[in-house]
Amino acid sequence: MHIATRRHERPPRTVISVYGDLDVVGAPDLRQEVVAAVAGGDVCLILDLSGVEFIDSFGLGVVIGSIKRVRQRDGDLALVCPEPRIRRVFELCDLDRVLPLHLALTDVPDPAAAPR
């Protein structure tokens, strides 16, 4: 693994906390973690990017792919992204307009109330 991830339950969601650089080297590790979570039945996910040091288009691609993956299983994915330098990359691509970036885990709405 080129990044570190930690998976823990926050019912009704599962939180995947990510630490490191989500680039061409690190992003595939996150994809693998999400694939494993979904395969295990966890389809209501929170990706907590608070510990991410850097993200580029590879990281964005894996985040987008993760959303597609859980929605195919009628699930949902929320993002926690408090760091301005990481938020800025989502904003540069206008992805913040289709993908709410929450400042803290406590800001994430219940999946039933989440816009789909």
Next chain:
Amino acid sequence: MSEVEPADADETTGEIVLEIPARTEFVSFVRVVVATAAELEPHMDTERIDDLRVAVSEATTNAIEAHVNNDSTDRIRVQCNLAEDQVAVVIHDGGVGFDPDDLPELPPPESPERLLHESGLGVPLMRMSADESEIISNESGTEVRLVVYSSRRRRRS
């Protein structure tokens, strides 16, 4: 392919040249070196250095990936020129070129279709992170020139 000069060579205060193997594990190394060099320019603030880091990461990754199906031992050359209120970076590879005008168009941000596009964000993100970007590509390689201004210069222009 011609050498690309920084936007204003007269103001250059320092130059760094790196040559790396065409392997993805070197992308973070390039980011660190270029960002550390940019920190030497007193007017480059953190936000602009973060943008520079993203633009350089995209260009360097593309350069390395251009060598994926290529047995050549060519190296990626990264030339970083510091100047007052700007950093210019030229990334040169000898891999398979591409047509920068023939990239798939992304759906508008409001469209749900936007979340179907996992790839294709690299070049647009590179262009949006830099104040100037230029891609010169042909069958013998690609040269990407990026310039990131300080916030002070951006406010002036």
